[in-house]
Amino acid sequence: xxxxxxxxxxxxxxxxxxxxxxxxxxxxxxxxxxxxxxxxxxxxxxxxxxxxxxxxxxxxxxxxxxxxxxxxxxxxxxxxxxxxxxxxxxxxxxxxxxxxxxxxxxxxxxxxxxxxxxxxxxxxxxxxxxxxxxxxxxxxxxxxxxxxxxxxxxxxxxxxxxxxxxxxxxxxxxxxxxxxxxxxxxxxxxxxxxxxxxxxxxxxxxxxxxxxxxxxxxxxxxxxxxxxxxxxxxxxxxxxxxxxxxxxxxxxxxxxxxxxxxxxxxxxxxxxxxxxxxxxxxxxxxxxxxxxxxxxxxxxxxxxxxxxxxxxxxxxxxxxxxxxxxxxxxxxxxxxxxxxxxxxxxxxxxxx
Amino acid sequence: xxxxxxxxxxxxxxxxxxxxxxxxxxxxxxxxxxxxxxxxxxxxxxxxxxxxxxxxxxxxxxxxxxxxxxxxxxxxxxxxxxxxxxxxxxxxxxxxxxxxxxxxxxxxxxxxxxxxxxxxxxxxxxxxxxxxxxxxxxxxxxxxxxxxxxxxxxxxxxxxxxxxxxxxxxxxxxxxxxxxxxxxxxxxxxxxxxxxxxxxxxxxxxxxxxxxxxxxxxxxxxxxxxxxxxxxxxxxxxxxxxxxxxxxxxxxxxxxxxxxxxxxxxxxxxxxxx
Amino acid sequence: xxxxxxxxxxxxxxxxxxxxxxxxxxxxxxxxxxxxxxxxxxxxxxxxxxxxxxxxxxxxxxxxxxxxxxxxxxxxxxxxxxxxxxxxxxxxxxxxxxxxxxxxxxxxxxxxxxxxxxxxxxxxxxxxxxxxxxxxxxxxxxxxxxxxxxxxxxxxxxxxxxxxxxxxxxxxxxxxxxxxxxxxxxxxxxxxxxxxxxxxxxxxxxxxxxxxxxxxxxxxxxxxxxxxxxxxxxxxxxxxxxxxxxxxxxxxxxxxxxxxxx
Numbered sequence: 071x072x073x074x075x076x077x078x079x080x081x082x083x084x085x086x087x088x089x090x091x092x093x094x095x096x097x098x099x100x101x102x103x104x105x106x107x108x109x110x111x112x113x114x115x116x117x118x119x120x121x122x123x124x125x126x127x128x129x130x131x132x133x134x135x136x137x138x139x140x141x142x143x144x145x146x147x148x149x150x151x152x153x154x155x156x157x158x159x160x161x162x163x164x165x166x167x168x169x170x171x172x173x174x175x176x177x178x179x180x181x182x183x184x185x186x187x188x189x190x191x192x193x194x195x196x197x198x199x200x201x202x203x204x205x206x207x208x209x210x211x212x213x214x215x216x217x218x219x220x221x222x223x224x225x226x227x228x229x230x231x232x233x234x235x236x237x238x239x240x241x242x243x244x245x246x247x248x249x250x251x252x253x254x255x256x257x258x259x260x261x262x263x264x265x266x267x268x269x270x271x272x273x274x275x276x277x278x279x280x281x282x283x284x285x286x287x288x289x290x291x292x293x294x295x296x297x298x299x300x301x302x303x304x305x306x307x308x309x310x311x312x313x314x315x316x317x318x319x320x321x322x323x324x325x326x327x328x329x330x331x332x333x334x335x336x337x338x339x340x341x342x343x344x345x346x347x348x349x350x351x352x353x354x355x356x357x358x359x360x361x362x363x364x365x366x367x368x369x370x371x372x373x374x375x376x377x378x379x380x381x382x383x384x385x386x387x388x389x390x391x392x393x394x395x396x397x398x399x400x401x402x403x404x405x406x407x408x409x410x411x412x413x414x415x416x417x418x419x420x421x422x
Numbered sequence: 423x424x425x426x427x428x429x430x431x432x433x434x435x436x437x438x439x440x441x442x443x444x445x446x447x448x449x450x451x452x453x454x455x456x457x458x459x460x461x462x463x464x465x466x467x468x469x470x471x472x473x474x475x476x477x478x479x480x481x482x483x484x485x486x487x488x489x490x491x492x493x494x495x496x497x498x499x500x501x502x503x504x505x506x507x508x509x510x511x512x513x514x515x516x517x518x519x520x521x522x523x524x525x526x527x528x529x530x531x532x533x534x535x536x537x538x539x540x541x542x543x544x545x546x547x548x549x550x551x552x553x554x555x556x557x558x559x560x561x562x563x564x565x566x567x568x569x570x571x572x573x574x575x576x577x578x579x580x581x582x583x584x585x586x587x588x589x590x591x592x593x594x595x596x597x598x599x600x601x602x603x604x605x606x607x608x609x610x611x612x613x614x615x616x617x618x619x620x621x622x623x624x625x626x627x628x629x630x631x632x633x634x635x636x637x638x639x640x641x642x643x644x645x646x647x648x649x650x651x652x653x654x655x656x657x658x659x660x661x662x663x664x665x666x667x668x669x670x671x672x673x674x675x676x677x678x679x680x681x682x683x684x685x686x687x688x689x690x691x692x693x694x695x696x
Numbered sequence: 697x698x699x700x701x702x703x704x705x706x707x708x709x710x711x712x713x714x715x716x717x718x719x720x721x722x723x724x725x726x727x728x729x730x731x732x733x734x735x736x737x738x739x740x741x742x743x744x745x746x747x748x749x750x751x752x753x754x755x756x757x758x759x760x761x762x763x764x765x766x767x768x769x770x771x772x773x774x775x776x777x778x779x780x781x782x783x784x785x786x787x788x789x790x791x792x793x794x795x796x797x798x799x800x801x802x803x804x805x806x807x808x809x810x811x812x813x814x815x816x817x818x819x820x821x822x823x824x825x826x827x828x829x830x831x832x833x834x835x836x837x838x839x840x841x842x843x844x845x846x847x848x849x850x851x852x853x854x855x856x857x858x859x860x861x862x863x864x865x866x867x868x869x870x871x872x873x874x875x876x877x878x879x880x881x882x883x884x885x886x887x888x889x890x891x892x893x894x895x896x897x898x899x900x901x902x903x904x905x906x907x908x909x910x911x912x913x914x915x916x917x918x919x920x921x922x923x924x925x926x927x928x929x930x931x932x933x934x935x936x937x938x939x940x941x942x943x944x945x946x947x948x949x950x951x952x953x954x955x956x957x958x
Contacts, residue, residue: 092596105911130911134922138657139655140657141657280641282639284926289926424788425874426785429797432785432841435778435798436800439837446819447811497711516948523899523935531722532723533725540737564741626809629810631810635816669810672811
């Protein structure tokens with residue numbers, strides 16, 4: 071009897087396996103693979119599993135921590151990826167340098183789902199090269215128990231608080247603060263203005279109020295009451311605020327940066343069609359919602375944006391008011407600026 | 423086929439993956455991105471920013487080396503003692519962390535020193551206030567010492583262990599007190615080990631990468647971090663050339679210290695490591 | 697050494713105890729925290745294996761584990777073969793030539809890791825070789841070979857120089873003599889060298905960081921990028937496992953040679 075049972079079991083298993091194989095073959099990208107290069111902590115990993123299940127395409131998911139990191143990897147041809155998700159100014163640069171391909175929008179019908187205000191952006195007319203993934207703002211998160219006065223200005227970063235203060239380990243964001251605080255445009259190409267920013271940033275570093283230049287670890291530090299104030303992106307801010315009620319997020323009065331991260335396909339991509347299928351998948355309302363719930367950034371997908379909870383609508387980080395957005399600006403690519411080299415020069419001065 | 427031919431793959435591999443890459447560094451260090459010869463890459467380092475990084479790296483590496491020597495010498499001395507029973511196992515225990523991943527050791531250090539870490543929890547429990555260690559130069563030096571201390575103990579221990587015991591007895595018989603025996607006999611005789619230890623700690627400390635950034639929240643960066651930044655983040659079109667010239671400077675610094683080592687210790691007596 | 701008084705002996709014991717505390721407290725704390733139910737580093741809220749479960753359910757970490765082992769195994773095999781052959785070849789050369797070749801082996805051992813990494817990266821990029829698993833493996837082989845060489849050379853010197861000639865005289869072909877006479881004599885050295893190479897390969901961070909890509913991260917690279925995300929208990933679990941692996945490997949090496957001779 072036992073033997074028979076085993077034979078039956080084996081037969082069953084084989085049947086199940088072949089069924090699985092059949093189903094596998096039905097999927098549009100069965101047996102293929104795409105390499106996705108995205109920011110650290112910037113997706114719900116479950117989404118990747120869903121994509122793999124639906125399309126049969128395996129996702130090799132890799133992360134970077136800054137646009138500039140990603141750029142050096144991509145531009146030296148050291149690695150080839152199928153999907154990259156840089157910010158708007160970097161997309162502009164990648165287009166200029168012919169590093170990302172024109173998308174075949176026929177493969178991305180879900181572009182329809184993107185809210186009108188995010189379609190046809192100035193950095194990439196007609197969404198020819200990029201489809202928005204998430205957007206957000208740059209601001210200050212502070213602990214209202216350690217910083218009792220409401221923060222309204224970037225100059226708060228120069229004051230000594232009852233706790234640690236952190237800047238961001240990111241060139242454009244730090245330079246933007248240095249420029250704005252001096253009353254200049256965050257995309258300045260004026261050497262004098264940039265020098266003023268350099269002075270401000272160096273003074274801040276030497277003043278002793280600053281405790282470091284960090285990235286993602288800031289959110290855990292703020293959540294764990296380990297720091298009083300940190301420069302952060304809106305989504306990270308929201309993540310920290312979920313964990314710690316004493317935190318507040320503010321987009322300072324002087325203005326700030328509003329950014330969009332877009333999904334692009336590099337010229338060197340090995341599997342462009344599957345990459346576009348992935349991008350299309352990410353624009354599906356249910357998937358966008360999953361990602362948003364996981365990473366707390368604002369989704370540009372209409373069905374998601376129009377169905378936010380009341381709490382989400384009221385949040386500065388998730389839904390900044392028009393008045394707040396009014397004072398925010400996109401970054402533009404500085405690599406072709408006459409004084410663009412100063413950005414790198416200043417940032418190295420500050421870091422080193 | 424002659425047996426000496428067996429070394430061909432070895433010679434080729436080392437040529438291709440150890441010698442040639444260094445030639446690339448030299449080549450990039452002396453050229454412009456267009457390939458023309460230039461010395462301007464080296465002029466970069468007169469800029470205060472680079473000089474500052476080099477000076478800071480040297481300073482912290484010197485602190486680290488001195489601390490390692492102050493801790494490492496007595497340790498090696500005790501371990502080499504004839505009447506020390508557990509010396510053998512202690513030597514193994516001291517050398518063990520040397521084989522541990524650098525990041526792992528630094529990670530362990532972060533856990534210990536962090537504001538909400540174990541050290542502060544212990545201090546709070548004892549009724550003492552919290553102290554901030556991470557982010558100070560002290561934390562960086564501590565991290566470096568923690569990483570490189572075994573490199574100091576090992577060569578000194580090797581030399582002391584080999585020392586002729588009768589010389590010490592002779593000194594004692596001739597009326598030297600213990601302190602004088604140590605300062606006049608033991609220490610002078612262990613100079614090769616000391617020199618070797620200093621080189622072996624100083625070299626990796628001055629070129630260390632990531633340790634300092636991690637233990638200072640990115641506030642204190644050393645030469646290794648600068649090289650990393652130049653190659654992996656900078657958008658300067660001449661970054662490969664500048665980065666190469668900086669790497670070359672570090673390499674020359676190291677070679678000079680090895681030359682110095684060879685001079686003081688020509689027979690490589692203290693060379694536990696190589 | 698100098699004869700010790702009682703007080704000196706007590707001082708010595710205290711000194712050693714404090715030193716051991718300094719060296720091992722951080723590691724032991726990390727191991728303890730990998731079993732801590734709470735994310736907090738300052739409170740013990742109970743024993744758990746959750747972090748280990750999480751660790752083994754993380755595709756990124758599993759992938760890195762696979763890469764690390766793959767790289768270490770391939771690099772060890774190739775470097776052991778090349779290093780052993782190199783040692784045998786050099787053993788039969790004149791001392792002048794041998795000295796030159798041995799000095800080449802000191803090069804990767806004395807060059808700072810970061811310069812080695814940068815130099816290899818420059819060469820790869822100049823030749824338009826995309827960075828990945830194999831560029832990392834080739835770099836590992838280069839820094840592994842010297843360990844094999846320096847483990848095998850002493851064994852060759854200990855060997856009776858007439859053995860090989862005798863085998864030839866007795867009618868062995870050179871390859872046979874190599875395989876049947878020399879290799880068995882130096883097997884312990886080869887094993888030590890291979891184990892050392894494997895350990896070094898598992899342990900490396902800086903050179904791998906420069907010669908590989910985000911696409912094929914090894915474990916150290918994963919640890920590095922997660923330090924940027926803050927301290928995480930899964931990383932403690934990973935560190936604990938890495939520490940124990942190295943420990944086991946070293947016990948193996950130590951059974952072959954005394955650790956202090958390495």
